[in-house]
Amino acid sequence: MSERFDTLAQHFRENGHKLTQPRQAILHALLVAPKPLSPAEIQEQGQVFYADLGLVTVYRTLELMEEMGVVRTVHLADGCHGYALATPGHTHHVVCERCHAVVEIFGCELGEFLQSVAERTGYQITGHWLEIAGICANCQQMEK
């Protein structure tokens, strides 16, 4: 099992929560996801690992994980909520508007910008989420 999984599992134990099969399935789903998932998507993906995973359990587990600070809520542009693991080494995503292909962007060049935001607003910045929309090379071809 991956190192990240173990780290997450430990969070559960340290906070006195059981690491049940449904919860493990949810962790797996989030770990392999290339993008933030809605609760319904997490259920769907999680059922690959644990067939009976219920949507209610997804909501409850996400709430728990949010309290522990291991997931981040992302407010997707279409109004639904998405959840992604709160990664220390963090990445951003570019999503194709046509085919929804996702590319990860490594390296975050927002540090300086965030610094200036903190100074201007007096806020203590705790996190940020950047989603970039575009049209991937393939779909650009097809349009012609």
Place this chain on the structure above:
Amino acid sequence: MSERFDTLAQHFRENGHKLTQPRQAILHALLVAPKPLSPAEIQEQGQVFYADLGLVTVYRTLELMEEMGVVRTVHLADGCHGYALATPGHTHHVVCERCHAVVEIFGCELGEFLQSVAERTGYQITGHWLEIAGICANCQQMEK
């Protein structure tokens, strides 16, 4: 009537929309609001100006205004959506994790970053969406 109201009214007319009493009430509510309002709050505030204002109309008017680019959707941390009049130009928001206060950030310094993303990925970038989470000055005080 305020200058900003007239400007908004003109937007409606220019796009071939009627400026009905319910819509005027919604504009007034948004104009006097010190923060983004949820649809329900807009209805409540709007009823001060037009008692029969229905929630359905609030949704429809917001949709219309979003198309015209005169309101901005703010994704509040508690899951609800908020709406605020759009200030001209592209802005981002910083949302307080504790009290959900919102501050607008003027000026977007992501242009260069997005340029490099386009080059690295081959995507044609069409938009981006940045959400910054933090703790506002007030809530920082209270924690002590």
Place this chain on the structure above:
DNA sequence: GCCTTAACTGAAAAGGTTTTTCAATACGAG
């Protein structure tokens, strides 16, 4: 100022998503 008509409205119903309730089940400490 009226008339006409297409846009607009609120109420009700439908469609989604999220939360609560509850009896049955699974975890993990001992």
Place this chain on the structure above:
DNA sequence: CTCGTATTGAAAAACCTTTTCAGTTAAGGC
């Protein structure tokens, strides 16, 4: 292995948002 408690899924409730529909209103032409 056993036991007590946390956790589970299903069903129902509670929301929030969208659609449908018949009646109303705004705004341009006379």
